[in-house]
Amino acid sequence: MSTYLYIALIPLLPLVSFLLLGLFGRKYFRSSAGALGTMALAASTIISFAAAYQYFFIDGKADGIYQKIVPFSVSWLPFSESLSIDMGVLLDPISIMMLVVVSFVSLMVHIFSLGYMKGEERFSTYYSFLSLFTFSMLGLVLSSNIFQIYMFWELVGVSSFLLIGFYFDKPTAVAAAKKAFIVTRFADFGFLVGILILSYYSNTLDFPTLIEKLSDPGSEASLAISSAGFLGISAFTWALALVFMGGAGKSAMFPLHIWLPDAMEGPTPVSALIHAATMVVAGVYLVARLFPVFSTNDTALTLISYTGVISALIAAIIACTQTDIKRVLAYSTMSQIGYMMFALGLNPESGDNNLGYMASMFHLFTHAFFKSLLFLGAGAIIHFVHSNDMRDMGGLRKWMPLTHATFLIACLAIAGIPPFAGFFSKEEILLAAYDSNMIIYFIALITGALTAFYMFRLYFSIFWNKDSTHTADHGEGPLSMKVPLVILAIFTLVAGLLPFSEYITANGAPIETHINLGFSIAPVLLAITGTILAGWLYKTPGDKPAKLAAALGGLYRAAYHKFYIDEIYLFITKKVLFNLVGKPAAWFDRNIVDGTMNGMAAVTAKISWLTKGIQNGRVQSYALWFFGGVAALSVLFIYLWK
């Protein structure tokens, strides 16, 4: 076994860059901040690729499967003999895959930002935040125990908060950052409780040990956690549901998705990094990390798959009606993550090495490339048009040929048209769904058609439709913005062709997959139908979309208002919680708690007002009091103290 110590460099390089830029950036690295951050990350990326090469091709399989390796683990907070919190590195196929994806996409975003954020006043701050985020995300991916992952999880949340609120002079950005932080924090509370339950029963925080103890239904820990219960549901199910709640918050699953569309207030490259490829898939990664544990509990799996598929469908419907291009992409991200989630929840009788897991990871992998490509393309478009609204765009294919080509590739990929990346991964997910649950399969098919529709609605509205009215005052963008688009487009073209199931599966052993032509007909036909419909409606300007919206009536309005989910939240928090809990609590605080304290203060003040006359500044009166006191004590001691 060769050494993997150098893995530690991967997260540490961005950390160093964060510290340098964060502490000295504005003074010494005002112009070179971007170069510094990008260099650090480029080194990390190269090391990640090297590690992946070593893991998959040099060390390879042992006993026919890819092993879980913990190259090092340092005891950090030893609480007792059996319970200590470690800091370590865990290598297995998915953490290696995530390393590559995160560092690579982050590198692309760093390069893109060189052009996009040029001239920004807080340029070095921006890069220090990006480095912090990348560090946290890489740390999260490599975590070897569940508490470590929780800490990086929170770090990711903080850096996401900082990046969403980067334009802190814009009230909407501040509100969005706050919303994202509070919603995910609320979900993380569930995660923490879940961690505590799991570790209480398994007596460990370590991932390999935890999985070993809890994935075997006959083991002592499993029996204990399954027999304990609360409200008629076993502690095991509760723990897994709570852990999933944390994942659902980060991954913007219904009904905790409300922060994701608003988070688009941040700079666009940030959306590409955080809200497309890395942080939002942390929830999927978490479930995948604990997959052997989840797969022993059918209730939790059902919860995951239905949450996923409902999120996928709702987000796809909402995406069809939005006009802000970044919001469309945000809802599409939510929809695609829904796909990954429900694929994880599918558990056909194929044992512990099931297709759903592989398909989910495959989709995560391909999605990272085409979705960050879409976001970066959107960034380039916004950079050019200075607007987020697709109604301000149109005919841009003449002005931005390169962005047009790469955006089209990404749209084809996400719509699932062969031979682009999305087709292969989506196909595996649908196949897994077909094998286990027909309801989910049909919802997923419909969602696939909707995906094609809303992506091409976006594509045609931006690049075709009415002719652009604006004058070209500058070109498509600097080279630093074009290069990442091209590289990501190439990855989008080839990522689907990788023999993914050879390398990344639930238990590390390869599984056989093949493209089944007969099976592919339905999804591809639906995707093409969606595309053609979008083309018919949006390729040329006209009143067809408005007529269709009017014909759909209530459904359109509901979708346009995002199914009033934000309003429901506001109703619950503002009306119900504020009136029933907040106001009585505030009354109690103001009148009882504060009242007691104010009363004590008032009594003290009254007494001191009454007695302050004694201290009048006259020496003789002090002497008189003193003498009086001595005389009284004398009387006391001489006559009364017998």
Added chain:
Amino acid sequence: MSSIPLTHILFVSTALFFIGMYGLFTRRNMITMLMSVELILNSVNINFVAFNKYLYPDKLDGIFFSLFIITIAAAEAAVAIAIIINLYRSHHSIDVEDATEMKY
């Protein structure tokens, strides 16, 4: 030599003590107050000497005590007068009623 009874001497010292006390409380002039304090100290000296003489004639402790008190009274007078002079410089008065700023 017919000795004077102890009570007579104690009567004198008590009278001296209360005269001093009265002066300390009623006089506004600080020099007079200082003199009143000296009276109190001297009444104590008389007590020490008298008790020494009448109760323990073969010892000298009481007399030494009064010697110490006289020394300390001299030092105290020097300090007090220094304070009074400084007060006079800042207030242009040695009336104790004029120096009542240090209050609530």
